[in-house]
Amino acid sequence: MKSDRSKPTISQVAAAAGVNRSSVSRAFSRPEMLNPETVERILAAAAEIGYVPNHVARALSTGKHGNIALIVPDVANPFFPPLIRAAQAQAETGDLCVFLGSSDEQARQEDKLLARFSSQVEGVILVSSRLSADRITEFAARIPLVLINREVPGIARVLIDSGSGVADAVDHLAGLGHRRIAYVSGPGSSWSNRQRLNAVRRTAKRTGAGMAMISAKKPTFEAGREATAAVLASGATAAICFDDLMAQGLMAGVAEAGRRVPDDLSVVGCDDVLGAATYPALTTVSSRTVEAGRTAAWLLMDMMQSNSIQDARHLLETSLVVRNSTAPPPRA
Amino acid sequence: MKSDRSKPTISQVAAAAGVNRSSVSRAFSRPEMLNPETVERILAAAAEIGYVPNHVARALSTGKHGNIALIVPDVANPFFPPLIRAAQAQAETGDLCVFLGSSDEQARQEDKLLARFSSQVEGVILVSSRLSADRITEFAARIPLVLINREVPGIARVLIDSGSGVADAVDHLAGLGHRRIAYVSGPGSSWSNRQRLNAVRRTAKRTGAGMAMISAKKPTFEAGREATAAVLASGATAAICFDDLMAQGLMAGVAEAGRRVPDDLSVVGCDDVLGAATYPALTTVSSRTVEAGRTAAWLLMDMMQSNSIQDARHLLETSLVVRNSTAPPPRA
DNA sequence: ACTTGACTTGCAACCGGTTGCATGAATAGT
DNA sequence: ACTATTCATGCAACCGGTTGCAAGTCAAGT
Numbered sequence: 001m002k003s004d005r006s007k008p009t010i011s012q013v014a015a016a017a018g019v020n021r022s023s024v025s026r027a028f029s030r031p032e033m034l035n036p037e038t039v040e041r042i043l044a045a046a047a048e049i050g051y052v053p054n055h056v057a058r059a060l061s062t063g064k065h066g067n068i069a070l071i072v073p074d075v076a077n078p079f080f081p082p083l084i085r086a087a088q089a090q091a092e093t094g095d096l097c098v099f100l101g102s103s104d105e106q107a108r109q110e111d112k113l114l115a116r117f118s119s120q121v122e123g124v125i126l127v128s129s130r131l132s133a134d135r136i137t138e139f140a141a142r143i144p145l146v147l148i149n150r151e152v153p154g155i156a157r158v159l160i161d162s163g164s165g166v167a168d169a170v171d172h173l174a175g176l177g178h179r180r181i182a183y184v185s186g187p188g189s190s191w192s193n194r195q196r197l198n199a200v201r202r203t204a205k206r207t208g209a210g211m212a213m214i215s216a217k218k219p220t221f222e223a224g225r226e227a228t229a230a231v232l233a234s235g236a237t238a239a240i241c242f243d244d245l246m247a248q249g250l251m252a253g254v255a256e257a258g259r260r261v262p263d264d265l266s267v268v269g270c271d272d273v274l275g276a277a278t279y280p281a282l283t284t285v286s287s288r289t290v291e292a293g294r295t296a297a298w299l300l301m302d303m304m305q306s307n308s309i310q311d312a313r314h315l316l317e318t319s320l321v322v323r324n325s326t327a328p329p330p331r332a
Numbered sequence: 333m334k335s336d337r338s339k340p341t342i343s344q345v346a347a348a349a350g351v352n353r354s355s356v357s358r359a360f361s362r363p364e365m366l367n368p369e370t371v372e373r374i375l376a377a378a379a380e381i382g383y384v385p386n387h388v389a390r391a392l393s394t395g396k397h398g399n400i401a402l403i404v405p406d407v408a409n410p411f412f413p414p415l416i417r418a419a420q421a422q423a424e425t426g427d428l429c430v431f432l433g434s435s436d437e438q439a440r441q442e443d444k445l446l447a448r449f450s451s452q453v454e455g456v457i458l459v460s461s462r463l464s465a466d467r468i469t470e471f472a473a474r475i476p477l478v479l480i481n482r483e484v485p486g487i488a489r490v491l492i493d494s495g496s497g498v499a500d501a502v503d504h505l506a507g508l509g510h511r512r513i514a515y516v517s518g519p520g521s522s523w524s525n526r527q528r529l530n531a532v533r534r535t536a537k538r539t540g541a542g543m544a545m546i547s548a549k550k551p552t553f554e555a556g557r558e559a560t561a562a563v564l565a566s567g568a569t570a571a572i573c574f575d576d577l578m579a580q581g582l583m584a585g586v587a588e589a590g591r592r593v594p595d596d597l598s599v600v601g602c603d604d605v606l607g608a609a610t611y612p613a614l615t616t617v618s619s620r621t622v623e624a625g626r627t628a629a630w631l632l633m634d635m636m637q638s639n640s641i642q643d644a645r646h647l648l649e650t651s652l653v654v655r656n657s658t659a660p661p662p663r664a
Numbered sequence: 665a666c667t668t669g670a671c672t673t674g675c676a677a678c679c680g681g682t683t684g685c686a687t688g689a690a691t692a693g694t
Numbered sequence: 695a696c697t698a699t700t701c702a703t704g705c706a707a708c709c710g711g712t713t714g715c716a717a718g719t720c721a722a723g724t
Contacts, residue, residue, distance in 0.1 A: 002546035007474070008681060020704050025682055034700060055451040056391050057680035061709045065388065067452070073421075076413035084407050088434060097448055100407075100432035102420055116429055119387040120399070121450075142339070220607040245609065252611035277553040277577070341710055353672050357712055365671060389710035393679045 007164025008051040017045035028053050069111060069117040069298060071101040072127040078273040079289060080127065081150070087125060088211030094301045096122075102187060107131050116320035118143055123300040144303040146296045147251065156303065156312040158296045162192060162270060163199040165285035167319030169240055169268045170203035171242060172283075172320055176328045178238040178266065180210040182231050184250060186219040186242030187293055194243055212236045216246065237265060237329035248278055251325065262327035272321055281323035288316045340383040349377035360385050400632060401449040403433040403442060409551070410605040411575065411621060412459065415480070418625030419457060428454075437519070437550070439463050443514045450475055458482065462521060478628045482523050487645040488635060490628045494524060494553055494602060495531035497617035499651030501572055501600045502535035504615075504652055508660045510570040510598065512542040514563050516582060518551040518574030523526045525574055528602060532572055533608040544568045550577065556581020560589060569597060569661035575605045576601035583657065594659035604653055613655035620648045 014021045019042060027042040034042075045051075048128050059065030066193050070087055072080045088098045095233050099117055103110035107130040114124065114131075129136060133152045139145055147157040173181055183200045186193040198211070204211040214235035216223040224246030231239050231250065241247040251261050261267050261280055269284035273307040276282075285331030303310055346353045352376060358365050359374040366374075376386040377383075391397030402419055404412045420430045422598055431449055435442035439462040444454065446463075455476040461468060465484045471477055472487050479489040505513055515532045518525040529545070544566035548555040556578030563571050563582065573579040579601030583593050593599050601616035609612075627646050635642055 007680095011680080021680085022682075022704060025680095026703090029682075029708090034704080038473065038702075041475065052447075052451065054680055055448075056388055056397065057709095058682075059388050060392050061679080061682045063709075065452075075407070075416050081413065085434060096717090097431070097433075097445075097452075099429070100430075102417060104439035113429075116387070116701080119384065120397075120429075203367075221607065248609055252609075252613075255611045275553065277580055277584070279587040281584075339710095343710080353710085354675080354712075355673060358673090358711095361712080370672080386710055389679095390712075391679090392681090392710080393712045395679075481685080 004127045005118045006312070007054070008046075008049045009054070010051070012049060013042065013046045013051045016049060017042045019249075051309070055313060056182065064122060065120065066095060066096045067099055067121040068123040068125065068297070068304075069099045069101060069114075069121040070125045070127070071103055071113055071129075073103050073105045073110075073130065075102040079271055079287070081199075082273075083127065083289040083293035084224055084325070086290040087297040088293075090294045091301070092327070103130065105130060111135065114139060123304045125296045125300055140309065144300055144307075146300045146303070148292050148296050149315075152280045154309070154311050156299050156310045158292050158299065158314045158316065160289070160292055160318060161195075162285060162287060162289050162318050163195050163288075165320055166199035166240065166270065167203040168318075168320040169283075169285055170207060170209070171201055171328075172322065173238045173266060173268070173326065174204075174207035174209050176238075176266070176326065178209060178236075178329050180212065180234070180236045180238075182212040182214050182234050182236035182239040184214045184216060184227050184239055184241040184246055186223065186233065187217065188215075196240075196242060214239075217243075219243050219246055221245050223254070224251075224252040224285035225256075228253025230259065232259070232265070236266070238326065239265060240268040241270060243271050244274045244284055246283065247282055247325075251278060251280075251282070262325050264330055266326040268320075268326060273301040275331075276323060278325070280325045283326040285318050286321045287318055291316055336622055339386070340378075340381045341386070341651070342383070342487045344381060345374065347384045348381060348564045349374045382657070384517070385437055392405050396428060397452065397482075399432045399453040400455040400457065400629070400636075401433060401446075401453040401461070402457045403435055403445055403449075403461075405435050405437045405442075405462065406617070407432070407434040409577070409648075411603050414605075415459065415467040415621040415625035418622040419616060420625075420627045421630040422629035423633070435462065437462060443467065445574065446471060455636045457628045457632055459643055460522060461526065472641065476632055476639075476641075478632045478635070480624050480628050486641070486643050488642045489632050490622070490631065490646045490648065492524070492619050492624050492626050492648045492650060493527070494617055494619060494650050497619075497652050498528045498531035498572065498602065499535040500652035501615075501617055502532055502539060502541070504654065505570045505572075505598060505600070505658065506536075506539035506541050508570075508598070508658065510541060510568075510661050511545065512566070512568045512570075514546055514566050514568035514571040515547045516556065516559050516563065516571055516573040516578055517548060528572075542568075546571075548574070551575045551578055553577050553581035553584070557585040557588075560585025563597070564589065570600070570658065572600045573596060574600060574605045575603050576614060576616055578618065579657075580606065583610065583612075583614070592656060594657050596662055598658040598661070600652075600658060608655060610657070612657045615655045615658040616653055618653050623648055643653050 010024045024042055027039045028199050031039045056132050067122045089099050101113040127148040128146050129150045201225050214227050214230045216227050247267050254261050269282045272284045272286040342353050342356045345356045356374055359371045365369045423430050433445040457478050459480040461482045546559050546562045548559050579599050583599055586593050601614045604616045604618040607641050
């Protein structure tokens with residue numbers, strides 16, 4: 001079944017309304033320039049034949065298409081969706097559309113997406129970019145660009161500082177009376193992991209609490225579950241996990257072992273990607289991804305308006321969200 | 333700090349290479365038409381001044397911009413990311429870019445996005461659309477359109493038949509000895525919800541089990557948790573939830589109420605988006621979202637090529653994944 | 665040497681709008 | 695009545711490519 005997809009153009013409307021194409025254009029973009037009656041007549045004619053202005057053509061002559069690109073390493077990672085949503089909502093306020101790209105954690109794919117998008121958008125947000133600093137600088141010279149969780153000098157960036165929140169977590173646990181805290185580590189190569197581990201180490205030392213380090217290779221539910229025995233054997237009464245997924249795994253492992261969270265073991269996660277969707281609701285370090293997305297979009301819009309490069313550096317402090325997975329240690 | 337954002341155009345390359353603009357155009361789009369030496373010279377000149385073809389301008393004259401839109405109710409819902417990723421990967425094979433939109437489960441927002449996208453894309457995939465059948469038909473007449481999990485006669489659609497899996501779930505529960513099963517409903521307007529509800533109803537009747545229907549507005553963890561009291565009061569010994577998130581909420585609610593899953597209440601989810609990441613691991617109906625995304629993109633690409641409307645209807649069967657949240661009912 | 669056909673490249677119109685400037689009409693000022 | 699303004703609209707160039715057609719070149723065919 002074939003269908004007729006011929007879209008009505010501005011010329012057809014002009015002919016129907018008996019005016020010049022430019023008047024039709026103005027009827028839509030700057031109606032105050034025209035006689036109200038004429039506007040009405042044009043709009044009526046347009047409605048009659050079902051005319052809808054062509055965004056692409058408009059973009060070609062104005063140079064503004066009202067689109068921005070957002071590239072993340074992996075849409076399926078729960079860390080990103082809230083960020084995406086926030087950026088989208090913020091963009092909406094400026095009447096901008098967001099084109100989303102997922103790079104599968106590969107620099108090559110990211111580069112390709114960027115090349116493809118760059119002629120269709122007026123600005124770009126790169127989240128946890130895997131590209132080289134040089135390449136990023138290169139792109140930033142062509143098009144307004146904001147980074148999230150990636151630092152390249154001279155490029156506008158929004159950084160989430162998880163160290164502060166992790167330190168809060170240790171303080172919180174120490175305040176509850178815990179004297180020995182386990183850190184269930186994520187990927188050793190990860191910058192975030194080092195940042196978090198250091199924060200635990202430093203703060204534990206300051207509060208005089210002891211610390212146990214449990215290594216896990218991958219930041220997954222399963223890895224968290226497998227770490228359970230080691231955590232319970234470490235003598236720690238509280239555990240801080242590299243991320244929420246591992247914390248969730250640990251909680252499942254503890255339950256399987258017939259122990260209870262938080263009565264027997266307090267558990268703290270990181271990133272707050274699960275919301276309160278665990279039982280008991282997980283105490284975690286909020287990553288403020290929503291603010292990151294919103295701030296980045298806001299920053300980008302600002303850069304687009306002023307057509308300038310801003311060497312902005314927004315640091316988002318994180319904080320502890322206390323829910324129900326932490327409590328005073330069991331009385332020995 | 334101001335920056336120079338003047339993009340090199342085809343004319344500049346032409347001047348630099350000493351050829352006509354049309355030759356530059358051909359060097360990029362149909363190099364076999366040109367003398368290889370000329371192509372090389374042009375490409376060199378282009379690289380020299382950093383020329384990148386302008387997709388928008390090309391789209392204007394060819395009518396093909398190589399973009400498709402994918403609109404989902406909520407990016408942050410874990411059901412969608414795998415689907416998005418699959419669609420994106422499939423689109424990539426046809427050198428298409430995907431523009432993602434999130435409608436916040438609102439028809440108005442969806443309509444707005446669609447209007448905005450429709451002039452910049454050559455095709456649209458609508459996932460779990462909240463729009464009226466009329467509106468969908470209207471859009472489909474303008475632009476190739478494929479639906480996922482929404483049925484409108486005459487429009488190409490990919491349907492995940494959760495009915496089959498849900499029926500399996502009811503059989504599974506009945507087999508364990510449950511005589512009264514609750515269905516915790518999702519959005520009333522949703523096609524999937526009606527499908528699941530009907531499957532529960534039919535299968536319960538066939539197995540002679542009683543059924544209780546609990547209504548919730550949104551498919552969220554919180555909604556599931558709030559439904560707990562109603563479920564427990566309904567006299568049901570097992571509950572099938574509209575989706576995994578609600579099931580997770582229900583499990584949390586049950587635990588809060590001091591009861592246990594599956595000892596006091598068996599819980600079944602739908603969609604299998606959480607993997608085994610709950611405790612107890614959730615028995616759920618697996619949804620083949622990856623296939624749905626891939627198939628929809630494939631179908632759309634086919635429609636775009638043939639410029640035809642296809643009244644295709646792909647049905648994807650689902651199946652039950654039994655984990656640990658279901659067990660025989662407590663002995664009364 | 666002359667025609668023919670293949671191969672390269674240039675010319676110019678076109679895609680669907682936008683916009684600076686000019687024109688003409690209506691209104692106001694004196 | 696006559697010029698100065700303002701207002702509404704048309705004209706035509708332009709945004710950055712694409713593409714059908716024509717023109718020119720060159721080598722093979724006879």
